[in-house]
Amino acid sequence: MKFSLILKFSLTVMDNYQKQPLKLYIQDIFRAKRTEDNKYVYELFNIKFKNVMIHGVITSLYNTTNKSSNFEISDPTGCVQVYYDSTKNNSNIFDDTIKDLLKSFAAVSRSGDDNAPTMAALLNSIENKYKNPIDFEEGSHVSVVGDIFVDDFRNARMVSAYQCRTTSVERDIVWLEELSYLYEKYYLKNIK
Template structure:
């Protein structure tokens, strides 16, 4: 690896099978990994939740499995890119109060949307399909995990499409570069 590893890595998350999180080689920079001749920082994986533990209002640990293996995931919902900033929520609540006073017919819909935007509890369950975007990190026992910044519930149909996407990527791009 060159000294400018930080500038020369894949900017978008690399879609991977879970086993390849453990196959990726480390670089001089502990946050950058190398696999199939590509350097990358972020990964996108998909699988089934096989275990959930240490859950609070905003964080959880879980195990995600696909046909190739399992990986531990740490998810802090306050770090998610999909969170709405407090300033925007304040403006939305102000607009809601104005709409309420004026008798707007959409107040019920607005109320429901505001509740969903302001409260995003951790509500994953074992057996659910999940798409995860995050960084590989090494815990204090030298085990690779994923620190997730986006976890989206999906479906078995999305899982089937995901497998086909990965098959195509591995055949046409990843393994061709080897």
């Protein structure tokens, strides 16, 4: 009986936050307050959240393997350290899936289908991302989705990314305009 009450309470606490990543300027990762209920849930603008989405430029890249990397991302408001492990990404493709895609493409290309060049381009893109999940470098514009966590060794806030995609300077300009709108129309009105 006691265990079920504890479980029910913890599930209620865990359900009391925004499920989608909260789009933020980097400076607000450091302004967010940890909730008392759960050390993995933060609060900012009277919004409780677990995941964040940030955009910026990679200013430093280190400890990179073919599956993971540490890097620093900067936007006009600040910078934050990010750890990205591509094996934790929800959009990973399994080996069997790649084999099935190659077989399907071979069958389509042999049949003389007019869509074969388009399918080849798509397959090539999927295969490149599969073989090179860390496809960014210093100076790359990236979009990062992940969780805020505190590195106990350095006592610093970081982002543990589960999705990291390269973007462009044009996309970052649109992102900054989008954030400006969100802050003005929603976030800042929430704290009044």
